[in-house]
Amino acid sequence: MSEPKTYYITTPIYYVNGKPHIGSALSTLCCDVLARYHGLLGRKTWFLTGTDEQATKVHEAAVAAGIPVEEFVDGLAAEFKQTWTSLDIHPDDFIRTTEPRHTLAVQEFFRRLQATGDVYKGLYEGWYCVSDETFFRDSDVGENPKCPNAECGKPLQRVQEENYFFRLSAYSDRLLAHIEANPGFLQPEFRRNEVISFIKQGLRDMSITRANTGWGIPVPDDPTRVIYVWFDALINYIAAAGWPNDPDQFAELWPADVHLMGKEIFVRFHATLWPAMLMALGLAVPTTVYSHGWWVDAEGKKEGKRTGGLPHPTEFAAEIARVSGCNQAIGVDALRYLLLREMVFPGDSEFDTDSFLRRYNSDLANDLGNLCNRSANMAARYCDSRVPQPVEADPIVTAMCADSVTAFHDAIREFRFNAALEAVWRLIGSMNRYIEEKAPWKLAKQGETRAVDDAIYHCLEATRIAGTLLLPVMPTAARCVLAQVGLGDEGAAPSFVTDLNWGGLEVGSVLPPPEPVFPRIDLAAVQTAPAQKEKKLVTDEPAESSIQVQEPERPEYIGIEDFLKVQLRVGNVTAAEKHPNADKLLKLTVELGDETRTVLAGIAEMYQPDELVGRQVVVVANLAPRKMRGIESQGMLLAADVEGQAILLRPETQVPSGARVR
Numbered sequence: 001m002s003e004p005k006t007y008y009i010t011t012p013i014y015y016v017n018g019k020p021h022i023g024s025a026l027s028t029l030c031c032d033v034l035a036r037y038h039g040l041l042g043r044k045t046w047f048l049t050g051t052d053e054q055a056t057k058v059h060e061a062a063v064a065a066g067i068p069v070e071e072f073v074d075g076l077a078a079e080f081k082q083t084w085t086s087l088d089i090h091p092d093d094f095i096r097t098t099e100p101r102h103t104l105a106v107q108e109f110f111r112r113l114q115a116t117g118d119v120y121k122g123l124y125e126g127w128y129c130v131s132d133e134t135f136f137r138d139s140d141v142g143e144n145p146k147c148p149n150a151e152c153g154k155p156l157q158r159v160q161e162e163n164y165f166f167r168l169s170a171y172s173d174r175l176l177a178h179i180e181a182n183p184g185f186l187q188p189e190f191r192r193n194e195v196i197s198f199i200k201q202g203l204r205d206m207s208i209t210r211a212n213t214g215w216g217i218p219v220p221d222d223p224t225r226v227i228y229v230w231f232d233a234l235i236n237y238i239a240a241a242g243w244p245n246d247p248d249q250f251a252e253l254w255p256a257d258v259h260l261m262g263k264e265i266f267v268r269f270h271a272t273l274w275p276a277m278l279m280a281l282g283l284a285v286p287t288t289v290y291s292h293g294w295w296v297d298a299e300g301k302k303e304g305k306r307t308g309g310l311p312h313p314t315e316f317a318a319e320i321a322r323v324s325g326c327n328q329a330i331g332v333d334a335l336r337y338l339l340l341r342e343m344v345f346p347g348d349s350e351f352d353t354d355s356f357l358r359r360y361n362s363d364l365a366n367d368l369g370n371l372c373n374r375s376a377n378m379a380a381r382y383c384d385s386r387v388p389q390p391v392e393a394d395p396i397v398t399a400m401c402a403d404s405v406t407a408f409h410d411a412i413r414e415f416r417f418n419a420a421l422e423a424v425w426r427l428i429g430s431m432n433r434y435i436e437e438k439a440p441w442k443l444a445k446q447g448e449t450r451a452v453d454d455a456i457y458h459c460l461e462a463t464r465i466a467g468t469l470l471l472p473v474m475p476t477a478a479r480c481v482l483a484q485v486g487l488g489d490e491g492a493a494p495s496f497v498t499d500l501n502w503g504g505l506e507v508g509s510v511l512p513p514p515e516p517v518f519p520r521i522d523l524a525a526v527q528t529a530p531a532q533k534e535k536k537l538v539t540d541e542p543a544e545s546s547i548q549v550q551e552p553e554r555p556e557y558i559g560i561e562d563f564l565k566v567q568l569r570v571g572n573v574t575a576a577e578k579h580p581n582a583d584k585l586l587k588l589t590v591e592l593g594d595e596t597r598t599v600l601a602g603i604a605e606m607y608q609p610d611e612l613v614g615r616q617v618v619v620v621a622n623l624a625p626r627k628m629r630g631i632e633s634q635g636m637l638l639a640a641d642v643e644g645q646a647i648l649l650r651p652e653t654q655v656p657s658g659a660r661v662r
């Protein structure tokens with residue numbers, strides 16, 4: 001049997017006229033996730049990204065910065081590489097269009113098309129937009145020579161010059177026939193329809209050179225001209241795959257399985273010009289060309305280099321780490337998750353820092369955090385920190401897992417990354433409800449040990465499946481989740497072929513001490529400063545900090561007399577219930593010697609009411625009573641703050657109710 005073809009995935013190559021931002025990060029992250037996903041399915045993958053350096057606008061940016069252009073592009077290409085590494089994005093190859101392998105391929109492509117007659121010389125008269133690096137005809141432009149692209153609108157250059165043309169008009173029928181015969185070629189479907197109408201409006205031959213003003217790939221044997229940057233840039237996909245000098249590598253990689261990019265460079269360039277260029281040379285066209293939408297502002301306008309409104313991804317991840325208190329790698333994973341969950345593929349989505357942070361808390365700290373922490377804590381408490389023996393597989397839970405796995409695969413294959421994550425979160429949500437319903441702490445009190453073991457096994461096993469599914473998106477955090485269910489790094493490399501079925505956990509295996517992965521962000525303490533938001537998040541001026549957090553006050557010493565003012569006493573919890581009007585509060589009845597108090601505590605996310613009844617707590621007994629959501633609290637419980645989670649304090653051994661603490 002012959003080896004399956006290497007799965008070849010590409011991002012657009014990025015103009016090096018500015019730093020990366022979370023728009024460029026989106027295409028690159030999608031490709032990294034696809035590479036990891038197919039790798040987990042056992043396929044050999046090849047993931048290419050790079051930088052587009054021969055554009056007029058890149059030259060203009062270097063001139064404006066007063067830096068020699070070679071030095072300018074070297075600096076920004078390094079910045080892009082470093083940014084991807086910082087986001088745990090690991091391409092197999094990074095191509096720069098100033099590299100000899102690329103220049104050589106572009107010139108050879110040009111020569112071969114000249115030889116077949118598909119490239120010919122003619123007079124070009126029309127308009128050119130440097131910002132969009134696009135030619136426009138008189139009929140595209142109104143009275144006022146401004147770029148017809150609504151996102152741009154910049155003044156156009158009038159061009160009248162001898163140029164080389166590509167015979168694009170000859171390929172309309174073949175393009176339409178290919179699109180029709182291959183429904184998976186252009187995705188999503190509604191954009192395929194845009195391409196069909198664009199081609200049906202009539203394709204004209206296209207100018208593919210410009211006058212040589214000192215930057216660009218020279219036309220072979222005609223140094224007065226350079227090759228138009230789009231004609232040059234698209235060839236990166238085959239140049240990096242070994243064309244024309246490494247036929248073995250080329251045969252292994254080409255055609256690309258997926259070209260992925262934003263919508264503005266889909267119709268004209270990736271879905272029309274590029275396949276026509278390949279057809280002209282008799283090369284196979286890519287299997288799938290997919291375009292996603294943009295990060296837009298509240299008015300639906302594209303955010304990016306032009307508006308300066310998108311954060312630098314590395315800085316954004318560092319800010320998430322800083323405001324949540326998690327480590328850098330987890331901050332990166334949180335950003336990876338949030339980018340793919342907040343973008344509603346394949347459309348546009350508004351970029352809003354606040355909603356990213358809110359989602360961090362709700363999805364990562366709460367939903368995923370709760371499932372993980374509660375499963376691990378219950379296993380530690382009731383199962384001696386081992387994977388317990390289930391009674392039998394609960395068909396409802398196994399079906400939930402299987403549905404989540406199927407929905408995840410389906411969504412990734414359609415490039416709906418947000419939907420893939422939603423599928424995992426449906427499982428997480430169901431399992432959090434399962435814990436509430438089964439209430440293993442109640443079963444434990446009733447001495448139902450087999451039922452406790454059974455419920456906890458189901459929680460751990462579902463957590464394992466959810467954690468495995470998250471590997472392509474959050475590689476570090478998913479490994480932490482798997483470590484919580486006893487699958488540390490020392491085991492076999494994870495696989496989507498074998499590890500997504502029910503029953504992967506080994507009964508009796510030892511679990512490590514529970515350790516929360518995503519600490520909560522104290523949103524009240526985090527203020528996004530609207531006036532600074534735009535300025536501080538811009539990509540070209542490295543921001544000190546994009547999110548402002550109130551600095552904690554400096555500790556001041558207190559005298560013993562101050563400490564003695566606080567009366568601390570041990571109490572017995574005799575009853576507990578949820579506060580009827582506040583999700584986060586529990587209402588406890590606490591006996592302090594012969595006194596009975598009502599104490600409200602913000603611990604509903606960490607403790608079930610029933611598990612608290614009968615345990616001892618430490619109470620601040622002389623705190624002024626305070627009404628919270630309609631109920632008066634007559635004291636406060638002491639708790640350790642572990643990454644935002646409250647862990648209640650209690651005496652080491654049972655002590656008389658009401659005992660003083662000093």
Ligand code: MSP
Nearest residue numbers: 012013014015023052233234261262294295303304
């Ligand atoms: N150099 C060309 C691509 C040549 S590919 C042969 C180019 N470069 S770019 O730097 O301008 O854009 C690269 C990618 O970044 C595009 O896919 C574009 O859609 C994406 N984004 C730029 N701003 C964006 C948003 N605001 N939102 C999402 N992606 C956006 O075009």
